[in-house]
Amino acid sequence: METAAKGKFPRSKTTFLSPFDPLVWDRQRALDLFGFDYKIEVYTPAPKRKYGYFTLPILYNNALIGRIDPKAHRKEGVFEVKALHLEPGTKVDDALVAELKTALQACARFVLSKSWHKTPQVIVREAPIRGLAKHLSG
Numbered sequence: 001m002e003t004a005a006k007g008k009f010p011r012s013k014t015t016f017l018s019p020f021d022p023l024v025w026d027r028q029r030a031l032d033l034f035g036f037d038y039k040i041e042v043y044t045p046a047p048k049r050k051y052g053y054f055t056l057p058i059l060y061n062n063a064l065i066g067r068i069d070p071k072a073h074r075k076e077g078v079f080e081v082k083a084l085h086l087e088p089g090t091k092v093d094d095a096l097v098a099e100l101k102t103a104l105q106a107c108a109r110f111v112l113s114k115s116w117h118k119t120p121q122v123i124v125r126e127a128p129i130r131g132l133a134k135h136l137s138g
Contacts, residue, residue, distance in 0.1 A: 084128065
């Protein structure tokens, strides 16, 4: 608590959160604490979706910086990221790119470790910066 009171928080691990994670399931709290307006769009008709069917928020350096729209293609062994969406003002530098790539690979490995998924290859289809999708794929 002392560390928090001084505004010194340990740096968070870069990861993708479940839509039901306590950080984001209360939409108003996510907006108040992080300035992150999150809505799961599974029940939104496809033409009205802004980000995707089942997006996962991105936690990076103690901030919610965006979301991915993932899809596991089990037969093909592919973990597809249909789109990567970053929040306005997110600084894209080498550190962020490296952390995102590591998190995507870890997610694919975790998914791979569950014998019912088998999606070792990561393919990012769309990203907000030219060349980023290709760099994150692998």
